[in-house]
Amino acid sequence: MPGAPERAVGVIGLGAMGLGVARSLLRAGFETLGCDVRPEALAALESDGGTGCADPAALGPRCGILIVLVVNQAQVEEVLFGPSGAVPTLGRGSVVIACATVPPSYAAALGGRLRERGILMLDAPVSGGAAKAASGRMTMMTSGPPEAYAPCEGVLGAVAGHVYRLGPGHGLGSQVKVINQLLAGVHIAAMAEALALGIRQGVDLDALYEVITHSAGNSWMFENRAPHVLAGDYTSLSAVDLFVKDLGIVLDAAREAGLPLTLSAAAHRMFLKASGEGHGREDDSAVIKVFPGVDLPGPKGT
């Protein structure tokens, strides 16, 4: 197969995004290995023709490219450098594609730490959600040296619909992802304020949705998340706690930059409050539950 790496591709973290990526790789004909702490995730991978491994260290010797799709910086550290981490077993010249949303300064430092061990890295946060991961059409915001891209072209083409290439420096991809999360988080919180006000005023929510999505007040998040509130369905596609984390990264980056970001801070407090009130694992649109006395639509059919 043209563009295929000589060795297998590993995926660490077989959650909603990682399992979709692994399946996209299998569909494209790549030998695909994966690991996850949850046995059911390994079983799902194996039922689709992949190979489950016990831990990241077991992936290292067999993979030329390792896609890391865990949730946060602490998990990246664990799966790469922990007691069963992949780095000690990865061969020189291997490439780590680092997809977690992490502080840009951490991504930059990680690239240096891997280089010291002869391992290449792409800083490659992803966007688009589980459905796009499953269909191989994620958006990737990548940066890294040309020699890290070269062996990955086939893999990137299999898992992503669009790969933005933001420059040779590690951290550039993460900077853009963090700014995307700033906007996404604030827009979800703004959607919550808008719908809460509409509900308290007795506005017809379906009409409001129709008008806003055709007006200057629209956002990708309003269009995508307001229907969850209107349907009373907070099944988690992307959870409240994800924005507790990501807006926390935004605020850390802003502090490093000496910038007071009051909207981001206000949105972060709203997600923190929602999480503190027990909604952390619900869909991020559940941030609307922080408003007192707002009679939210119930689930359809009840």
Place this chain on the structure above:
Amino acid sequence: MPGAPERAVGVIGLGAMGLGVARSLLRAGFETLGCDVRPEALAALESDGGTGCADPAALGPRCGILIVLVVNQAQVEEVLFGPSGAVPTLGRGSVVIACATVPPSYAAALGGRLRERGILMLDAPVSGGAAKAASGRMTMMTSGPPEAYAPCEGVLGAVAGHVYRLGPGHGLGSQVKVINQLLAGVHIAAMAEALALGIRQGVDLDALYEVITHSAGNSWMFENRAPHVLAGDYTSLSAVDLFVKDLGIVLDAAREAGLPLTLSAAAHRMFLKASGEGHGREDDSAVIKVFPGVDLPGPKGT
């Protein structure tokens, strides 16, 4: 001409929006009268075939439909009920199409006050900006009784690309417009935070714009306003002071509803700060000038 009113159409307020509306009416064959405090606005109307009038009172006897496109509640009061206001001279059965963004409670009360004098009203805030007004493709968020719509169908069709009909009650149109302004104002301020952070981190702004406009962080306002910042062009299309006013209306409505809207309040403070620092009449994207130590792109060609 089918659907034309028996008498002329009047436009009060020939600013960027009102002049566009008057020209759309003229193009559609309506006899069109207008008034504005600025003589140059009257001259512009007359050069296109309309008739300039000295004051709103002069419009009343000649117009069956009066479109009020002034900026705020105080101006609506002045042009309708002030010493030279239109209401005393308007015939019974005339229709006032009230387009200013005003508190929903004011719009509701205004409908009642006009009805007492035998005058019909459409609560009809508009959206879309000067370009869409000029081409007769504004969006209108309307409410009012069927008998107020009936004589206006031809006029609405001439000036608007889309007319949302939100119910018989005055105030419904204004409620939806105010919620649109909540989102629009917060999204502009969020755009400013995102670009400020990007600039301080040294992100390539053109690449950032390309990624965000194809990602979940996108908004109508980011897509439309970020180019003003990137081009260093703060020529006012919609001014900072408009959002000082409109987010003020949002917060008043929220207070009436007993809702703490922290994002809207934070965005309002950003626009207030920008206005206080002398940027009130610049384009609303100039809200980004509130951030300290952010080296904004200069105008192109300098």
